[in-house]
Each structure stands twice: as structure tokens, then as C-alpha cells.
Amino acid sequence: MRRRTESGECCEAPGVMESSTTNPHKVYEKAETFWSRCSQDEVGMLGGTAVLQVPDVTGSVNFLNVLKRDKIVTNFENALDCGAGIGRVTKHVLMPFFKTVDLVDLVEELLATSAEYIGTDDGIGEKFVEGLQTFEPPKRKYDLIWIQWVSGQLTDQDLTSYLERCIEGLAPNGTIVIKESVSCGGKTLYHDTDGCWTRPESLILKLAENAGLKLIHKTVQTGFPKGLYAVKMIALKPVHPVEEDDD
Numbered sequence: 001m002r003r004r005t006e007s008g009e010c011c012e013a014p015g016v017m018e019s020s021t022t023n024p025h026k027v028y029e030k031a032e033t034f035w036s037r038c039s040q041d042e043v044g045m046l047g048g049t050a051v052l053q054v055p056d057v058t059g060s061v062n063f064l065n066v067l068k069r070d071k072i073v074t075n076f077e078n079a080l081d082c083g084a085g086i087g088r089v090t091k092h093v094l095m096p097f098f099k100t101v102d103l104v105d106l107v108e109e110l111l112a113t114s115a116e117y118i119g120t121d122d123g124i125g126e127k128f129v130e131g132l133q134t135f136e137p138p139k140r141k142y143d144l145i146w147i148q149w150v151s152g153q154l155t156d157q158d159l160t161s162y163l164e165r166c167i168e169g170l171a172p173n174g175t176i177v178i179k180e181s182v183s184c185g186g187k188t189l190y191h192d193t194d195g196c197w198t199r200p201e202s203l204i205l206k207l208a209e210n211a212g213l214k215l216i217h218k219t220v221q222t223g224f225p226k227g228l229y230a231v232k233m234i235a236l237k238p239v240h241p242v243e244e245d246d247d
């Protein structure tokens, strides 16, 4: 998520460790406690920094428009918003493009709030209350799986396994987008407050590659205040494409 760095330029943020030796189950419990107590609005979803909303949405919509223009994303039936929270990304980024958007989040109360926040059921599909560490997306369903500010909540191993299951969830020519804060200097930093890791981009790409994904397009988010980690948008596709007549 969007944390402030100490220097404003690099990744030595206060209160973080280079890695965690903590038991993953305890980390997931910590995350659930943290997110179930956060404010159920845009500010809560943005880690208290409301000023990020406009540039974040603009950056994501521009990124999706490039994916559309370059025929990377070609079908606009079903999308999945991972770590959807109250549905901020669903409402402002995915619904304008996709016929139906499904949401998945660990915290039931946040998904419950999404009905009011989004303001319509039209275009909303299923809402799954589950941690991504165990969630299995429905098979061959999604033209786009969007994973924003939640990949850092999973251990390296669970993120790789989740991406493997996401591949199974892709429709033919489907795409996965990871939008995430990244550290620099090659270090992964653990944030104890919400049980979350900030990884270097190279590690995110390595874990994606381990899952069977290849990089298609990436860009850096612009327009954020100085002093935050860089945020990258990364479009990935399976190395072995999902075929039309696979089943």
C-alpha cells in the first residue's frame, strides 16, 4: 500500500523490517484485524491519503486504455477486483470498462459497504469473502484480474500460488494486472502494523514468472505526492495461453 518513505526517495521507511520471520498465519490474522478496523471509505482504502484518489484512478484508467488500444485486453465481459475493499477500484476503474465485476476481499464488512459505496448492483457480479491466500477464482471466467495494493499482504509463496490460481481463472486472452507499491535497493520490507510486505519490482516479476506469467506492459504511476514508495502497474499474461477450445 501507499506508505511514506523516510527519505522521500528510497525505501528505508520507519517501523519496518527487512523481512519477517513471523508465522504467516499470524500475519494474516494481523491483516484481518487491521483492515476490519480501518475506515470504510476511500480514505481508509488509501491508507489515510485521500489526495491519491484522483491520480490513482486516472493512472489506472489510462493504463487500461493503453491495454485496450494495444489489443492486450480484447474482451470486456468479466473482471475480478482482488482485495477490493469497499469497491473503490471496481467503481471507478473496472465498471466503466467491464460488463460484470466480481469482488474478493478478506473482510466481510468492507464488501458489505461496497453496495452503498458503488451505489448500483448493475454490473456487480459475485462478492467473495475470502483471503487471497486460499481463494480460488472461478475457472476460465475473467478477461481481467486486477490486484491492487493487496499483493503485499501475501507471503512470497502464497502470492505465487495465488497467481497460479488466477491463471486458471482467466478466460482466453485474459490478463492479470498487479498495481503495487515497490521498494528500491532490492530489499523486501515488512510492515508490522498491517502485516504487509513492500517488495522490489524485480521480486514481484520473479514471483509472477514462477507462477507462469510473462510481462506484457508496465508503467509507473505519476502524480502522487513526493515521499511515497513508487507505484507500478504491471500487465501479465500466461506463458502458456488459455486456449479457446481448452475444455
Ligand SMILES: C[S@@+](CC[C@H](N)C(=O)[O-])C[C@H]1O[C@@H](n2cnc3c(N)ncnc32)[C@H](O)[C@@H]1O
Pocket: 001, 028, 031, 032, 035, 036, 044, 045, 046, 047, 082, 083, 084, 085, 086, 087, 088, 089, 104, 105, 106, 107, 110, 130, 131, 132, 133, 148, 149, 150, 153, 154
Ligand atoms: C490498501 S486496501 C486496498 C483496497 C483496494 N484494492 C483499493 O485500492 O482501493 C487493502 C485491501 O486488501 C484487503 N486484504 C488484506 N489482506 C488480504 C488478503 N489476504 N486477502 C484478500 N484481501 C485482503 C483489505 O481488507 C483491504 O480491503
